[in-house]
Amino acid sequence: MIDPAPARLVVLVSGSGSNLQALLDAAADPAYGAKVVAVGADRDGIAGLDRAAAAGVPTFVDSVKAYESRDDWDAALTEHVAAHEPDLVISAGFLKLVGKRFLTAFGDRYINTHNALLPAFPGMHGPRDALAYGVKLAGATLFFVDAGVDTGPIIAQVSVPVLDGDTEETLTERIKEAERAQLVDHVGRLVREGWTITDRKVTIP
Ligand code: GRF
16 A cells, blocks of 8 residues: 655744654654644744754744734735645744634644643743642643634643752753653644544544
8 A cells, every 4th residue: 555645744933943853853754644844933043943944844934023914924824834735733832823814724723732731821931830830730732723822622731740949941841841742642643543623622533
């Protein structure tokens, strides 16, 4: 039997891109079933773009400031992502909320990884907020993006302990290690096996 073509992943980044790197590394194995066909960013000069270039993956940058309005930016981002015909779009540390047009085009296949156990600690500072609250378990959540902030249907969650003496940096790193493994594992499963969403419940058969 001829292997099916690998699923096409477009990954959006804003920073160091360690989650992107984990996907690039996993996709080097044909058995993974997916390849990163493009990496988009909302800013220049970030390590995530360097990682893509080093892997020979095309990149594009859509900075909000480069457009007259947020709607124009959303339209451009939508167009640039669509040009790569993605089966799955992955926000991996992408620090922008997309707009209506993007969600209309990709809302059924746009996922995000967040560094907290949602619905606790949404937003930009998951590990810091978790630490300040004094929780004993922190972690990461992979979910389908909807119009809210970190509110979409949950695909998977992984927890890590909060240790005495943790700082925001040490906790963030512990979460990120578990987060990368979860992302790679579940992206592979989603593209190989498909999924259903019923009443917010995501099932991978
Ligand atoms: C991840 O922990 C993600 O949850 C958060 O930003 C981090 C991105 O890290 N929103 P990286 O750029 O993939 O290294």
